[in-house]
Amino acid sequence: MAAIDSVKKRSGKWGAITAAALALPGVMSAQAEEPPEKGVIALKYLHYRDSQTNHTIYPGYDGSEGSSLNRIRVNSPSVYLLVPTSHWSLEVSGVVDQVSGATPRYYSDVSGATKSPGGMKDERKAGDVKVTRYMDRGSVGVGLAYSTEHDYRSTAVSLEGRYASLDKNTTWNIGLAGTSDTINPVNQIVVGERKRTVELTAGVTQALSTNDLAQLSLTYSGGRGYYDDPYKLFDHRPRTRNEAIGMLRWNHHFDAPDATLRSSYRFYNDSFGIHAHTVEAAWVQPVTSFLTITPSVRYYSQNSASFYYDPVTDASVYPGPLGTPAYSSTDQRLSAFGAASVGLKGEIQFGRWSTDLKVEQYVQRSEWRLGGKGTPGIDPFSATTVQLGLSAKF
Amino acid sequence: MIHRRYISALCALVASLAGCASPQPWEKGVLAKEAMTMGGDTLEQRFNQHILASKEAASGGSGVGGGGCGCN
Numbered sequence: 521m522a523a524i525d526s527v528k529k530r531s532g533k534w535g536a537i538t539a540a541a542l543a544l545p546g547v548m549s550a551q552a553e554e555p556p557e558k559g560v561i562a563l564k565y566l567h568y569r570d571s572q573t574n575h576t577i578y579p580g581y582d583g584s585e586g587s588s589l590n591r592i593r594v595n596s597p598s599v600y601l602l603v604p605t606s607h608w609s610l611e612v613s614g615v616v617d618q619v620s621g622a623t624p625r626y627y628s629d630v631s632g633a634t635k636s637p638g639g640m641k642d643e644r645k646a647g648d649v650k651v652t653r654y655m656d657r658g659s660v661g662v663g664l665a666y667s668t669e670h671d672y673r674s675t676a677v678s679l680e681g682r683y684a685s686l687d688k689n690t691t692w693n694i695g696l697a698g699t700s701d702t703i704n705p706v707n708q709i710v711v712g713e714r715k716r717t718v719e720l721t722a723g724v725t726q727a728l729s730t731n732d733l734a735q736l737s738l739t740y741s742g743g744r745g746y747y748d749d750p751y752k753l754f755d756h757r758p759r760t761r762n763e764a765i766g767m768l769r770w771n772h773h774f775d776a777p778d779a780t781l782r783s784s785y786r787f788y789n790d791s792f793g794i795h796a797h798t799v800e801a802a803w804v805q806p807v808t809s810f811l812t813i814t815p816s817v818r819y820y821s822q823n824s825a826s827f828y829y830d831p832v833t834d835a836s837v838y839p840g841p842l843g844t845p846a847y848s849s850t851d852q853r854l855s856a857f858g859a860a861s862v863g864l865k866g867e868i869q870f871g872r873w874s875t876d877l878k879v880e881q882y883v884q885r886s887e888w889r890l891g892g893k894g895t896p897g898i899d900p901f902s903a904t905t906v907q908l909g910l911s912a913k914f
Numbered sequence: 915m916i917h918r919r920y921i922s923a924l925c926a927l928v929a930s931l932a933g934c935a936s937p938q939p940w941e942k943g944v945l946a947k948e949a950m951t952m953g954g955d956t957l958e959q960r961f962n963q964h965i966l967a968s969k970e971a972a973s974g975g976s977g978v979g980g981g982g983c984g985c986n
Contacts, residue, residue, distance in 0.1 A: 564957040568965060600957050613956065644983060667983055678978045689936040697978035719978045725952060730937045731944050735952050739975050765975035769952060773944045780949035788972035796972035804949040822971050854971055865958075878958065884969070905965060907958060 555609050555654045558872075560602040562911035568594040570621075570903035578629045578897070579835035591630075592621040600911075609652045617644040617669075626753050626839040626850035627831055628899040644669040650678075658683040663697075671750075674701045689727040693737075696720055705750035715745030731773040739765040754840050755849045757827065763790040780804040792854070793826030797890060802863075814865040816880075821890035825854040831897040855895035858888025872914065878907040 570591050598615035619642045624630045646667035653660050663678040678697035684690065701715040723737035740763070747757040769784040781803055788796040802816035827847035832838050841848045863880035884901040886894025937945065944950060959976075964983070967973035 562955075562957055564961070566961045570969075596961065598957050598961070611956075613960070615957075615960070646983075669983065672983060674983060680978065687936065687939070695978040719974070721978050727937055727942070727945055730941045733945055733950055733952070737975060739978070741974060763974065765972075767975040771950050771952070773947065773950055775944075780947065782949065782954075786972075786975050788975065790972075792971070794971045796970070798972070820966075820970060820972075825971065853969060859970065876955070876958075882965075882969075901969075903965070903969065905961070907961060909955070909957065 555607060555652075556602060556604040558913040559604055560600065560911060560913055562600040562909060564598050564600075564907055564909040566594065566596040566598070567906045568592070568596070568903065569905075570901065572624075572628050572630075572899050572901045574628065574630070575899050576628065576831075576897050578627065578631075578831060579833065579838040590621045592619065592623060594619050607654050609654070611650040611652075612648070614647040615645070617642075617646075619644065623751070624852070625751065627897055628852055628901065629839065642669050642671075644672075648676075657686070657688070671705050672701065672703055674699060676700075691725045693723045693725070694721070701745070703746050703750070707750060709750045710746065710748075713746035715743060715747065717741055717743040731775070733771045735767075735769040737765075737767045737769075739763075739767070741765075749849075749851055752849070752851055755851060756847050757825075757849060758792065758847055761791055763788065765789075778806055788822075794822055794824070794854070796820065796822035810869050812867045812869075814867070814878075816861075816863040816865070818861045818863075819858070820860075821858040821888070822856065823889070824856040824895055825849060828854045828895070830895060852895075852898050852901070855886070855898050856889050857884050857886045857894045857898065858890060859884040860888060873910075873912050875911075876907075876909045878905075878909075880905045880907075 570593075572591060594617055596615055596617045598613065600613040601611070603610045620640065622630060622640065644667060646665070648663060648665035650661055650663035652662075659682045661678075661680045663676075663680070665674075665676040665678075667674040676697055676699040678695060680693065680695040682691055682693045684692075697719045699715075699717040699719070701717075703713040703715065704711060719739065719741040721737055721739040723735060725733065725735040728734055741761075743761045743763075745759060747759065747761055749755045749757075765786060765788050767784060767786045769782075771780060771782050773780045781801065783801045784799070786796075786798040788794070788798070798818070798820045800816070800818045802814050804812060804814045806812045827845065828849050828851070829841045829845070831850075832840065832842055839850055859882060861880055861882040863878060865876060865878035867874055867876040882903040882905070886896065886898050888894065948954075963973070963976070968983070
């Protein structure tokens with residue numbers, strides 16, 4: 521109410537109207553500085569499955585084993601709880617990832633992948649808690665996240681602050697986070713390796729018009745420690761990784777169809793030599809008073825890491841590199857490629873209850889890289905995700 | 915250095931947008947709609963970010979504080 525009193529004093533004849541408007545539920549700043557009006561409990565179940573048909577003939581491998589190996593499958597139940605009070609909010613979430621299947625040990629050649637029935641199996645448990653204190657025009661939040669699986673443990677702490685302009689059309693935010701990871705691969709190629717990351721982000725959210733909200737975020741991340749993938753051959757990466765990310769989001773509401781276009785662009789650059797561009801768009805279309813449909817598209821493109829090397833055709837060298845480079849990798853995720861995904865989400869609301877179903881298809885191809893020149897010798901990769909959710913407000 | 919040019923361009927774009935006609939408090943009904951907020955479905959966003967971070971080299975940019983994973 522202090523903000524309302526302030527407006528009354530400054531605004532003269534408009535004071536009463538302004539104060540009344542500010543008191544309306546939902547009349548908010550560019551990015552919420554008020555505690556949420558209602559609590560939320562949400563459950564979501566994810567099913568993920570990926571695949572990669574072998575077309576490439578590698579030295580000593582004709583791709584015939586591909587169909588006998590199941591690629592990665594993940595089933596993940598998760599829960600989220602938001603509890604608001606007058607000046608505080610508490611958020612708690614938890615997830616269990618049940619992972620099974622096989623991944624290539626080099627390129628998309630699965631001949632070296634785990635051949636035990638069902639491939640590898642792992643279970644990751646993760647949880648986080650965040651407490652936020654709300655003030656007149658700002659908020660401060662502290663978060664703690666923890667994740668553990670049989671060969672990897674991660675702990676992260678974060679601090680975030682938001683501050684809004686007097687008219688609440690502009691909100692600035694700043695965030696700082698530190699992550700400490702411990703890596704103990706089952707093949708014991710290393711023991712008790714560590715990785716530490718510090719991340720700093722700053723952003724501004726601006727209400728551009730009655731129907732437009734835009735946000736710019738800049739993030740810098742500095743990491744030191746073990747970045748190798750211990751389950752891939754000839755994988756040796758620098759022990760330092762610095763990342764710079766710029767992200768622009770833009771939400772626009774179209775009055776006639778009563779729909780919202782949510783769009784974003786992200787530029788990414790890191791000290792591994794990777795530049796990546798990502799564009800996303802989702803169209804949120806209420807169909808009836810209780811049904812909302814949201815189709816979405818995403819395009820992503822990256823170049824390869826400076827130490828990634830293409831398959832060597834000499835069978836006596838493959839899958840190793842030529843010579844003895846200081847750093848090397850055959851991880852297809854560090855190769856040059858483009859990726860596209862399409863998704864469709866349907867959400868049904870009944871009073872304070874809602875349920876949703878989202879299906880998304882993702883495809884990665886070398887030739888889809890921006891400009892068309894991707895890494896040779898990598899087969900197309902695809903993944904399907906299905907998410908089923910149920911939530912209630914209280 | 916190319917990333918500095920991109921990020922400078924993004925900054926300049928948003929700085930110029932800040933000069934647009936801003937809505938008055940009583941005109942913010944549409945901005946308050948759930949679909950217009952920068953947040954969204956928390957669990958869905960986390961799943962998406964986690965999956966994509968395990969399949970692509972680039973990740974992050976939409977907030978701080980998430981923990982890491984093996985994701986091999």
